[in-house]
Amino acid sequence: MSERKPVTSDTLAAVAEQIAGQPLDPDRAAAYADFAEPIYTMFEGLRALPLKNIEPAIVFHPIEDDPA
Amino acid sequence: MSELTSLGAAAIGAGIQAGEFSPTEVTQAFLDRIARINERLNAFVTLTADAALDAAKRREAELTSGQSRGLLHGVPIGHKDLYYTKGVRTTAGSAVHADFVPDFDATVVQRLDEAGTIMLGKLNTHEFAYGPTNDASYFGPCRNPWDPDYFSGGSSGGSGSAVAARLLPAATGSDTGGSIRMPAACCGVTGLKPTYGRVSRHGIFPLCWTMDHAGPLARSVEDCALLLESMAGADPADAACSTRVVEPYHANLDRDLAGVRIGIPRRFFFDRAQADVDAAVTNALAELESLGAVLVDVDIPYIEHAASAAMAIYLAEAVAYHDDQLDDDPSLYTEQVRSFIELGNQVLAKDYLHAQRYRTLLGQSLSEVMRDIDVLATPGTPITAAPIGVAEVDVRGEADGVFGALLRNTEPFDLTGVPALVMPCGFAANGMPVSLQLVTRAFDELTALQVGHRFQQATDWHLREPGL
Numbered sequence: 001m002s003e004r005k006p007v008t009s010d011t012l013a014a015v016a017e018q019i020a021g022q023p024l025d026p027d028r029a030a031a032y033a034d035f036a037e038p039i040y041t042m043f044e045g046l047r048a049l050p051l052k053n054i055e056p057a058i059v060f061h062p063i064e065d066d067p068a
Numbered sequence: 069m070s071e072l073t074s075l076g077a078a079a080i081g082a083g084i085q086a087g088e089f090s091p092t093e094v095t096q097a098f099l100d101r102i103a104r105i106n107e108r109l110n111a112f113v114t115l116t117a118d119a120a121l122d123a124a125k126r127r128e129a130e131l132t133s134g135q136s137r138g139l140l141h142g143v144p145i146g147h148k149d150l151y152y153t154k155g156v157r158t159t160a161g162s163a164v165h166a167d168f169v170p171d172f173d174a175t176v177v178q179r180l181d182e183a184g185t186i187m188l189g190k191l192n193t194h195e196f197a198y199g200p201t202n203d204a205s206y207f208g209p210c211r212n213p214w215d216p217d218y219f220s221g222g223s224s225g226g227s228g229s230a231v232a233a234r235l236l237p238a239a240t241g242s243d244t245g246g247s248i249r250m251p252a253a254c255c256g257v258t259g260l261k262p263t264y265g266r267v268s269r270h271g272i273f274p275l276c277w278t279m280d281h282a283g284p285l286a287r288s289v290e291d292c293a294l295l296l297e298s299m300a301g302a303d304p305a306d307a308a309c310s311t312r313v314v315e316p317y318h319a320n321l322d323r324d325l326a327g328v329r330i331g332i333p334r335r336f337f338f339d340r341a342q343a344d345v346d347a348a349v350t351n352a353l354a355e356l357e358s359l360g361a362v363l364v365d366v367d368i369p370y371i372e373h374a375a376s377a378a379m380a381i382y383l384a385e386a387v388a389y390h391d392d393q394l395d396d397d398p399s400l401y402t403e404q405v406r407s408f409i410e411l412g413n414q415v416l417a418k419d420y421l422h423a424q425r426y427r428t429l430l431g432q433s434l435s436e437v438m439r440d441i442d443v444l445a446t447p448g449t450p451i452t453a454a455p456i457g458v459a460e461v462d463v464r465g466e467a468d469g470v471f472g473a474l475l476r477n478t479e480p481f482d483l484t485g486v487p488a489l490v491m492p493c494g495f496a497a498n499g500m501p502v503s504l505q506l507v508t509r510a511f512d513e514l515t516a517l518q519v520g521h522r523f524q525q526a527t528d529w530h531l532r533e534p535g536l
Contacts, residue, residue, distance in 0.1 A: 015413060015414055016410070016413055021395075022413060024410065031407070042376035043380060046423055046426055047419070051425040054428045056427075058424050
């Protein structure tokens with residue numbers, strides 16, 4: 001995986017507005033960028049774990065008809 | 069202090085059954101104490117005094133006619149304001165639901181009512197249970213009875229504060245990253261996060277569907293066992309709820325600890341604990357050893373990624389739940405919780421799923437460790453409660469963020485879904501309680517309760533009362 005570049009407030013603002021549809025004002029985007037960068041660094045640690053043959057801890061249960 | 073308010077749930081229940089006092093006398097004693105003390109703590113956010121006294125009279129009439137509902141018959145209780153209560157305002161600690169009145173009871177509320185408890189009111193919570201301090205709430209911060217300038221811990225802060233202050237013998241809570249155990253640890257009471265699926269979450273506002281647990285906070289392990297018996301069990305309304313038979317926890321609490329193997333994971337769980345916390349927990353472990361337990365050093369591979377995984381899951385699931393409200397009016401949230409929710413929009417699906425895959429990896433890792441031991445023991449929280457509003461605390465000469473430090477030892481067991489019991493085991497130099505956490509295999513709540521009960525039979529930390 002290529003190296004990730006630090007997130008910017010512009011990126012956060014664009015994602016919020018263009019993808020999530022819930023825009024952030026510039027001050028809020030700047031404040032969130034300070035929080036977000038360490039969080040993304042934490043997530044990089046998860047991406048590096050030996051998870052190849054491991055399924056997520058979420059199991060889908062089909063809805064079964066009530067026999068009654 | 070009235071003698072009645074000094075009693076725990078089991079003792080009150082036994083006294084009522086023996087005719088030593090009535091449900092009305094008990095209810096009135098707690099209501100009188102709430103009237104004197106709650107203003108200093110902000111633990112109760114809604115009081116249902118008239119309804120409670122009416123319920124107490126009904127419970128008395130039942131006893132007079134020979135109908136007993138068991139040891140919880142006539143015992144006062146409070147519910148975290150995250151639990152739906154029919155006809156009683158339920159806010160989730162947020163302006164978003166300032167006027168919400170549910171038209172049904174959460175399954176747990178209904179079960180505890182059927183067991184004979186008497187609800188005195190609703191208890192403060194960190195807004196939508198999304199925080200470990202209970203300083204961000206529509207009603208203002210919940211305060212710690214050992215020093216009202218200190219936070220109660222959260223998110224079930226009202227439950228921890230009220231039980232510690234003897235405003236209630238027991239309360240309900242919910243735990244997604246430690247929200248039963250952190251306030252129990254900070255306030256010096258006993259709190260149990262059962263196995264994921266052991267207790268129904270139906271009618272409880274969700275924070276993260278895959279990590280939310282419901283459970284009790286009380287004065288003692290014995291009282292938690294009693295409450296769990298009534299709270300647990302299958303519920304078709306909760307897709308994650310287990311159909312396993314509920315064990316008779318309370319009747320089976322007594323156990324000789326000879327040969328019980330207790331694993332001590334010093335790496336991660338102790339290495340960033342404050343010195344006072346480390347010392348008190350080490351003394352507690354020595355006490356357990358003197359009672360016959362065998363202490364074994366263990367290590368849990370991959371544990372150091374727990375906070376990263378928990379963060380991905382909180383952010384992703386919470387923003388999904390709050391999506392429509394963010395569209396409608398985000399200004400109704402507290403600034404702190406709004407920022408957590410909005411940050412969720414920035415989480416990639418792959419990171420969320422890596423976090424869910426990590427839960428499987430960590431579960432396997434923990435299961436391997438548990439093969440050789442009966443119980444895992446750690447500090448409940450590696451830091452004590454701190455003054456309200458403080459962002460960092462000192463841990464062995466280094467600054468540590470309060471939120472991360474509070475969550476550090478509890479959230480691994482929300483990720484793995486196994487039972488975890490927290491109980492007081494001493495005090496730090498700042499006068500705040502220190503706690504011990506006992507963790508067992510999935511659905512083996514009984515072993516944690518037995519070991520914890522034996523510890524409380526031999527010590528008196530759980531009997532200490534704040535001077536209010």
